[in-house]
Amino acid sequence: MTTLYLVGTPIGNLGDITYRAIETLKKVDMIACEDTRVTSKLCNYYDIKTPLKSYHEHNKEQQTSYLIDQLEEGLNIALVSDAGLPLISDPGYELVVEARLKNINVETVPGPNAGLTALMSSGLPSFTYTFLGFLPRKEKEKIEILNMRMFQNSTLILYESPHRITDTLKAIAKVDSQRYVTVGRELTKKFEQVLTHSVDVMIEKISKEEIPLKGEFVILIEGAVPLNDEFWYEMFTIKEHVNYYIENNQIKPKQAIKMVAQDRQMKTGEVYNIYHNVAVSYTHLTLPTTPYV
Numbered sequence: 001m002t003t004l005y006l007v008g009t010p011i012g013n014l015g016d017i018t019y020r021a022i023e024t025l026k027k028v029d030m031i032a033c034e035d036t037r038v039t040s041k042l043c044n045y046y047d048i049k050t051p052l053k054s055y056h057e058h059n060k061e062q063q064t065s066y067l068i069d070q071l072e073e074g075l076n077i078a079l080v081s082d083a084g085l086p087l088i089s090d091p092g093y094e095l096v097v098e099a100r101l102k103n104i105n106v107e108t109v110p111g112p113n114a115g116l117t118a119l120m121s122s123g124l125p126s127f128t129y130t131f132l133g134f135l136p137r138k139e140k141e142k143i144e145i146l147n148m149r150m151f152q153n154s155t156l157i158l159y160e161s162p163h164r165i166t167d168t169l170k171a172i173a174k175v176d177s178q179r180y181v182t183v184g185r186e187l188t189k190k191f192e193q194v195l196t197h198s199v200d201v202m203i204e205k206i207s208k209e210e211i212p213l214k215g216e217f218v219i220l221i222e223g224a225v226p227l228n229d230e231f232w233y234e235m236f237t238i239k240e241h242v243n244y245y246i247e248n249n250q251i252k253p254k255q256a257i258k259m260v261a262q263d264r265q266m267k268t269g270e271v272y273n274i275y276h277n278v279a280v281s282y283t284h285l286t287l288p289t290t291p292y293v
Contacts, residue, residue: 002071004099005078006092008085008111012188014045021109022046029075032067034091038082055079057091064095071104083216084113089133089159115157118184118218121194122155125223129155135168142171145248146221148233150175156221162213166206172221173199182220183211196220233263238274 005024010016025031025048032055033039039052055063067077081090099106119126130149135142135158149156150172160168165183172181182196193211195202205211233241238260245256257275261268272278 003105007078007109011083011112011114028078030077032079034082122182131157146175154223158219160217180222184218186215
């Protein structure tokens with residue numbers, strides 16, 4: 001059976017790959033990858049001779065069609081990211097959706113994940129966590145999301161580049177400067193750092209160059225209960241609440257309606273009716289024309 005394999009790869013240390021991942025990468029007909037230069041290093045290290053095909057954010061529309069055609073012709077393809085798991089803040093979503101629509105078998109080969117790796121050693125609560133990926137670049141948009149998310153009882157997991165790490169920490173500080181955060185960098189590598197401090201202390205450490213601005217960063221934010229027992233969405237009407245999820249999470253109305261219903265402890269149908277301006281109608285029983293005797 002033709003299969004699209006989603007293969008996890010190391011996030012830093014090349015030794016952090018499974019036997020199954022290596023076996024899969026060797027047996028498939030093609031490896032679709034973000035950057036062929038990065039993946040070729042992994043392939044050379046493990047003597048993987050499989051041809052590489054570029055698949056990244058800027059060519060994914062064109063390449064998705066090409067890869068689906070190859071799969072339909074009987075080729076087995078592995079999708080990898082530069083580091084970690086495909087689709088997790090990396091390309092691949094559109095390819096998987098299209099493969100499923102075409103009834104192509106999709107198989108996952110698990111591997112490392114930077115966010116969870118940092119969470120394990122952070123000392124922050126790991127029972128409930130929320131993965132946000134990369135925040136928007138604009139400060140206003142960052143703070144809007146942080147105001148919504150930082151007052152939920154869940155540790156937040158973010159990814160950030162070295163060029164924007166300071167700006168993101170400053171945005172967190174504007175919401176709560178005493179909130180504990182963890183910054184992880186160079187995870188699983190020789191110069192790995194995983195530090196946990198209040199966000200104002202973390203900003204100071206970066207300014208003193210105690211945390212080099214090199215490599216990809218993971219930021220974890222300690223969860224908190226809502227301020228004054230109020231929920232962040234109380235400022236919104238139900239329509240605004242649904243639209244907020246649609247715009248910020250880039251999801252369909254159906255999913256957003258379910259999330260709003262969960263937040264507000266309402267029935268999904270009730271939220272649906274309000275959002276779509278559906279008037280609730282009642283079906284009346286027709287009384288019998290023949291009188292009772």
